[in-house]
Amino acid sequence: MFKNRIIFYVFLVILCPGIIFPVVSIYMVHPSFTTLPIEGFEDQAVNLGVHLAERYFPENEPLSKENIPLISEYADRHMKDFHLMKLKIFSPQGEVIYSTDSKDIGEINQKDYFHDTVAKGRPYTKVVKKDSLSLEEKKVVSDVVETYVPIMSGERFNGALEIYYDITANNRALDRIVFKSWIIHLLMTIAGLVITVVILIQLDRILTKQKKIEQELKVYSEKLKKSNQELQDFAHIASHDLQEPLRKVAAFGERLRMKYGNVLGEQGIDYLERIDSATGRMRNLIQGLLAFSRVTTKAQPFKKVDIGKVITGVLSDLEMRIQDTGGHVEVAQLPIIDADPLQMQQLFQNLIGNALKFHNKDHPPLVRVSAEPSGDNGVHARPGRYYRIIVEDNGIGFDNKYEERIFGVFQRLHGRKEYEGSGIGLSVCKKIAERHGGTISAKSAPGEGAKFIITLPEKQGGGEHHG
Amino acid sequence: MDDKANSITILMADDDEDDRLMTKEAFDEAKLANELRFVEDGEELLDYLTHRNKYADSSTSPRPGLILLDLNMPRKDGREALREIKADPDLRQIPIVVLTTSKAEEDIYRSYDLGVNSFITKPVSFEGMVFVITTLAQYWFQIVRLPEDKK
Incomplete structure (x- = not known):
């Protein structure tokens, strides 16, 4: 796709955050969207449990079927008021002494979390997805948050409430938000990558063109350098070698004048003088040329x-x-x-x-x-x-x-x-x-x-x- | 000039026939009695000095008291010949004067570096040539003492 290796590397570097960012957001940011409301449900359940205990449960007494006689009346009302799915009441031994679903009554919870966590005064919460098993290992038909709220008097465990919230609608809304943000992320990433690729392709084209121009320029400059060098060498050698015969012309002209000047006559001497003056000029020209070429050679x-x-x-x-x-x-x-x-x-x-x-x-x-x-x-x-x-x-x-x-x-x-x-x-x-x-x-x-x-x-x- | 000075042979190595003629004429003009001999390149110069090939008979090729050496010559140029002569323990006492058209700094430096005794750029005019030859003869044969020829 890219002719320039550097552009390709830039593309890879840009591609990395383009991939890492959505991955991080899907696996690390989005899950926190779901844990946050669950904490809210747990707090709500604890508040509700404390409220019910204060209002309707006997103080400082372990819960039993006998001391919560009117429970079904207000339990139903609270179910509606607080949008509960189910409400259960446990004796300190873990026996279900009341449930809005009468089938549960009489069951005994012998799980570790009940005796190790809830019985020690700490609430316990689990999210149960639709069609998976609840804390009591029963299949649920919707997404549920179930919270055990311990009822304590001081250090003593008097029993527990278990409150089920149906969070299917909540989860669906959350999923929609997550899905939307995920889509936005994806689109932004794709758009970003597309824009990046387009820019990089343009850049690649420009750089490739530039490289080609540079190479051509280099070739021309090499050629020019070579031809310049040749020209300089030529000027230098030519002026040196031109001087040699010139020297001879001048010297033999001089010999001619010295030895045979008297027989040459006035016109002959004039010719010799013209030869002499011409060779003098030629010498100046050659020396000029030499000086000119020496600017670079010397x-x-x-x-x-x-x-x-x-x-x-x-x-x-x-x-x-x-x-x-x-x-x-x-x-x-x-x-x-x-x-x-x-x-x-x-x-x-x-x-x-x-x-x-x-x-x-x-x-x-x-x-x-x-x-x-x-x-x-x-x-x-x-x-x-x-x-x-x-x-x-x-x-x-x-x-x-x-x-x-x-x-x-x-x-x-x-x-x-x-x-x-x-x-x-x-x-x-x-x-x-x-x-x-x-x-x-x-x-x-x-x-x-x-x-x-x-x-x-x-x-x-x-x-x-x-x- | 005494006889001893007159008997010194001058050997000129120059490939240029015109220059050889000009030097000969300048010699005559300067009225020098010394024998002037010519060789045409560095190869021939070393043949002459070491009595090789056509100079095998040493009686017809007397040892020169002064060598005039052109730098740019075919086969073996003046620089190589100069290096060989100055490296030869038998020949390096012979004074050598470079007489060349070159004015180049590097030629001058290299020549002295190789042990030349003088470096002269060929004068442009004949008159200048006569002056150079007269001065050379005066300096080398009258002023300066040269080593005796042991052979």
Whole structure:
């Protein structure tokens, strides 16, 4: 019925009280419904016996046929008044000296309960079901409660009354109540079980579907991982192996120029220079590709990194360029986060380097690095604290419609003659941010400077992120 | 450079013909008088050093005073050859300089771990190559004292 084993177990667990509850109620709660009225009948019989004894029986005298002469008159009246079935009077010896059923008169009760219990002053009660034997081992024709009420004077046993109540109607009413409550129980249990089963079947279906989706997702993610890995390996190997022939082209070009430069002529030298410049560009591209693939292949584990210290290091590396451009870099308070220190260095080196490179010719570059805490902005898969680190400049900026494009591999917005570069820097930045479970975005307008916003989590959950 | 220094043979193990040519030219450019010999992989390098197969005649394959070793080679690569040479009590005195295109941290670490004497990344330009060869020759044949060849 259930494909999920857990759902099946839940079903079993729910089934147990569903069965136990009615069983408990039938075997343990319902019987108390019948014992309770019987106790009531016994009390009533004792009260009636005491009343009769006080009123009609001689005091301090053992009962005998002689001292209860008028018994039949009031016995009949009491039978009617108290809805009795039968009333018997016993002498202390157990002889029936009176009974509303005259057939009983003269019988002697020699049972243990009479002499051991009733004769000691304790009432004795038995419920007799229809067609079973009474205390005197006679068949009864209806459900009966028979109670022996001892008549005592002090410690002395003067005789006993036996009072029969017909409880057939009572029992029938009780049985109806018990039957009704039993039916209600049963229906409730069945309804409960049906509802439970319906819910569980739905849950089972949802879980099965979810499981299937999860498995599919796992397969896809494995495939993706594999193809990513292959791509990375490819990029890494390709860039390594591509460098080798390139080195040769450059080196033999150089040999050609050194050994035969004088016979090549001006045009020959120009060709050589073009070869040289092309190989230089190719080398930059390959190194860019290598840098890009290294973000994942040469990744270091995350540890606590003081971004402020990283920026200090970056600024000392860029010192010459800052001096050459007459620029100034302002650094505000920066956070400490879990990150790959080398990649953080690379990230900010690229961004600040760009800010210095693309500066406005009219005024020296001013770069500002600042940070602010940021909530979970919905883009991120994991909850937790984030920092928004902002690198803004007063440089040439760019049209905001290129915002997506600038983070692509080998994407450039300027000609090689204007600004050098391989177009890999920002794509490396993006890859680094994504590996850290963060994002990078840019805001700019032509001539109005650029603002790069990196959102990085404060804590790393351990695993790598594949943006 | 004195005669003794000039008589030292340099053995280069590199599978790349262009690199062998370039090194030879750089040698000539640096005006070094030392004999430069080539082997094409680690297997051949060990054949040479232990006088096996085509190097069985030890008179035609003099013991080198310096080995230039490429890491990535077919059959037996530079790492394996390096490990075997440094494990051989007869050969491990010969200084070995790794000359490779690799810049990888783990290659550098592993090479020194195996007992290499220097690790040099092949320069991109010919000029750089001449500089490296000149510097190597100066260091190993003029500044440093090498063990005498007992044989």
